[in-house]
Amino acid sequence: MKIPGDDVIQLGHGSGGDLTNRLVREVFQHTFDNPILDELLDAAVLEVGGSRLAFTTDSFVVDPIFFPGGDIGKIAVCGTVNDLAVSGAEPLFLSAGFIIEEGFPIPDLRRIVRSMREAAERAGVRVVTGDTKVVGRGNADKVFINTAGIGVIPGGRRLSPRCMEPGDVVLVSGTMGDHGLAILAQREGLSFSTPVESDCAPLNRITAAVLEAGGDGVRCMRDPTRGGLATTLNELAGQSGRGILVKEELIPVRREVRGACEMLGIDPLYLANEGKLIAVVAPEKAEMVLKVMKSLPEGREAVEIGEVLSSDEGLVLLETELGATRILTMLEGEPLPRIC
Amino acid sequence: MKIPGDDVIQLGHGSGGDLTNRLVREVFQHTFDNPILDELLDAAVLEVGGSRLAFTTDSFVVDPIFFPGGDIGKIAVCGTVNDLAVSGAEPLFLSAGFIIEEGFPIPDLRRIVRSMREAAERAGVRVVTGDTKVVGRGNADKVFINTAGIGVIPGGRRLSPRCMEPGDVVLVSGTMGDHGLAILAQREGLSFSTPVESDCAPLNRITAAVLEAGGDGVRCMRDPTRGGLATTLNELAGQSGRGILVKEELIPVRREVRGACEMLGIDPLYLANEGKLIAVVAPEKAEMVLKVMKSLPEGREAVEIGEVLSSDEGLVLLETELGATRILTMLEGEPLPRIC
Numbered sequence: 001m002k003i004p005g006d007d008v009i010q011l012g013h014g015s016g017g018d019l020t021n022r023l024v025r026e027v028f029q030h031t032f033d034n035p036i037l038d039e040l041l042d043a044a045v046l047e048v049g050g051s052r053l054a055f056t057t058d059s060f061v062v063d064p065i066f067f068p069g070g071d072i073g074k075i076a077v078c079g080t081v082n083d084l085a086v087s088g089a090e091p092l093f094l095s096a097g098f099i100i101e102e103g104f105p106i107p108d109l110r111r112i113v114r115s116m117r118e119a120a121e122r123a124g125v126r127v128v129t130g131d132t133k134v135v136g137r138g139n140a141d142k143v144f145i146n147t148a149g150i151g152v153i154p155g156g157r158r159l160s161p162r163c164m165e166p167g168d169v170v171l172v173s174g175t176m177g178d179h180g181l182a183i184l185a186q187r188e189g190l191s192f193s194t195p196v197e198s199d200c201a202p203l204n205r206i207t208a209a210v211l212e213a214g215g216d217g218v219r220c221m222r223d224p225t226r227g228g229l230a231t232t233l234n235e236l237a238g239q240s241g242r243g244i245l246v247k248e249e250l251i252p253v254r255r256e257v258r259g260a261c262e263m264l265g266i267d268p269l270y271l272a273n274e275g276k277l278i279a280v281v282a283p284e285k286a287e288m289v290l291k292v293m294k295s296l297p298e299g300r301e302a303v304e305i306g307e308v309l310s311s312d313e314g315l316v317l318l319e320t321e322l323g324a325t326r327i328l329t330m331l332e333g334e335p336l337p338r339i340c
Numbered sequence: 341m342k343i344p345g346d347d348v349i350q351l352g353h354g355s356g357g358d359l360t361n362r363l364v365r366e367v368f369q370h371t372f373d374n375p376i377l378d379e380l381l382d383a384a385v386l387e388v389g390g391s392r393l394a395f396t397t398d399s400f401v402v403d404p405i406f407f408p409g410g411d412i413g414k415i416a417v418c419g420t421v422n423d424l425a426v427s428g429a430e431p432l433f434l435s436a437g438f439i440i441e442e443g444f445p446i447p448d449l450r451r452i453v454r455s456m457r458e459a460a461e462r463a464g465v466r467v468v469t470g471d472t473k474v475v476g477r478g479n480a481d482k483v484f485i486n487t488a489g490i491g492v493i494p495g496g497r498r499l500s501p502r503c504m505e506p507g508d509v510v511l512v513s514g515t516m517g518d519h520g521l522a523i524l525a526q527r528e529g530l531s532f533s534t535p536v537e538s539d540c541a542p543l544n545r546i547t548a549a550v551l552e553a554g555g556d557g558v559r560c561m562r563d564p565t566r567g568g569l570a571t572t573l574n575e576l577a578g579q580s581g582r583g584i585l586v587k588e589e590l591i592p593v594r595r596e597v598r599g600a601c602e603m604l605g606i607d608p609l610y611l612a613n614e615g616k617l618i619a620v621v622a623p624e625k626a627e628m629v630l631k632v633m634k635s636l637p638e639g640r641e642a643v644e645i646g647e648v649l650s651s652d653e654g655l656v657l658l659e660t661e662l663g664a665t666r667i668l669t670m671l672e673g674e675p676l677p678r679i680c
Binding site for chain 2: 007008009010011012013014015020023024027028031032033034036037043044046048049050051053055056057058059060061063092093095096097098099100101102103104105106107109110113114116117120126127128129130131132133134135136138139140141144146148150152337338
């Protein structure tokens with residue numbers, strides 16, 4: 001039976017959850033059909049002239065374009081830097097493509113571009129090529145930015161969910177859901193006594209520190225953006241073919257975020273993060289890696305949240321605060337469009 | 341005196357002409373401030389691990405998305421392949437970022453993606469990484485595609501307008517204005533007894549042939565997209581600090597394109613091309629390079645159209661069919677939005 005609307009793009013196709021995954025598999029992967037794309041990693045790994053490059057792209061359509069803790073320019077730089085960083089690459093160069101709606105204020109554009117430069121400086125990358133397109137009023141919403149990025153992966157380094165082994169430890173670098181909630185609060189006009197800011201930040205310093213401390217014991221890293229921690233863990237479980245168990249009480253969530261989520265009826269584990277790292281690490285390296293993460297400001301609240309199982313292949317299990325265990329699924333449908 | 345509307349983005353900021361150049365200089369270049377971006381070439385040239393890479397990006401917002409001779413998918417692949425090719429690189433890898441409007445038909449998306457695959461196969465490149473975002477109805481116009489591309493530049497090859505010398509010959513690979521007119525005709529509902537198709541095609545075979553035949557005698561290459569031949573020649577003149585003289589009677593323009601342009605009151609020299617090459621070549625290599633261009637289907641109508649002058653620094657002069665000489669300026673204002 002054909003579902004009405006099934007053959008048109010829905011907002012959920014951009015949510016980063018199950019609809020996005022189906023679209024990517026059925027339309028893009030199926031058509032482009034090549035082994036590099038098939039890996040579906042945060043960045044493609046390319047062999048070029050004896051070097052291993054990481055190459056990635058993201059378009060940013062976040063609404064609002066200015067939000068507590070950042071703006072579309074900062075997120076456009078950090079998002080791509082982070083996709084390179086979690087692939088084990090040293091991020092080096094970015095491109096920037098702007099699609100701007102007629103009538104957009106040039107002072108706002110300047111502010112966004114300055115914010116990109118600041119984020120690029122902080123991450124140690126350079127924006128080396130770009131493009132500007134303008135569309136008529138009503139044909140885009142203010143400004144969209146695409147960034148693509150190139151990084152270099154040191155020889156011999158191999159990070160992949162396929163390296164995950166039972167007993168490996170799952171670490172996160174800090175609180176979950178801050179970015180998603182900051183956007184949502186701004187959009188809904190919610191205010192808090194302690195405002196929640198987006199965590200938008202480059203991760204390449206912490207990924208480099210994790211790799212230095214953990215060496216071959218670092219199995220893979222991810223940044224839990226669209227779809228949040230729950231979706232990213234499901235991708236890791238699916239790609240590794242392993243089960244993952246995480247304990248709800250160990251997952252750090254700010255009090256204000258937890259409160260607002262309860263009020264709004266949403267789960268912080270599905271909220272996007274833009275400056276948080278998930279690392280899956282061999283048990284013998286976990287303590288050292290965690291120590292190094294905590295020594296950096298961006299990893300001060302790092303903790304162990306769970307482990308890789310020898311059973312429950314491909315599933316993510318959540319041990320709740322009440323001690324029960326349930327399956328934590330990927331994001332379904334479309335709760336939060338234009339979160340990044 | 342401040343001009344009303346001067347501080348907001350106008351359609352002309354995306355036309356590829358003088359307004360685009362000012363925006364790029366004053367907002368992007370000024371802020372990002374690095375020597376690679378300052379080159380303002382079609383692709384950035386990067387030194388990575390002993391290799392020289394070309395890296396470029398373009399966003400595509402062409403309206404209509406399906407047009408005679410191509411679609412937004414084909415142009416998204418060819419446009420980026422061509423920016424790499426004219427930089428002297430062998431194009432290798434592309435990224436693809438989609439921004440899709442809610443309600444867009446998935447069969448149309450499939451058609452576009454298939455067209456990207458076909459263009460990629462023809463050009464010998466692979467789409468290795470991608471991203472999909474969805475925005476609500478009315479927040480984008482159907483679909484926008486960004487592609488970024490990576491190519492390798494062989495050691496020792498140096499192409500730059502700065503290499504241009506008086507007496508160098510200006511070659512074009514075929515007729516001017518076909519793409520721009522095909523889009524315009526479709527948009528305005530014009531019909532011709534012989535339909536004009538977009539020339540949208542990858543240029544990397546012909547650029548490789550030109551470089552093989554011309555060696556060091558090839559000073560630089562460009563593809564005259566937004567703003568057309570006139571704008572691209574002005575960029576070459578400005579960046580080289582040389583004058584350029586072209587003869588109107590030598591510039592190939594299809595009869596139907598010329599006729600339609602007269603009717604519409606537009607100049608084909610300002611119409612975009614998406615599969616044409618401009619090459620500036622040392623005089624002693626010109627004959628050989630032209631012969632090689634003409635031997636390929638995509639260069640069958642290649643001709644010499646002019647030369648680099650020892651005077652008139654930075655200006656482009658057009659010798660008209662009546663024998664008079666006038667300055668051919670860069671595209672001013674905004675005649676044709678969303679041409680690519």
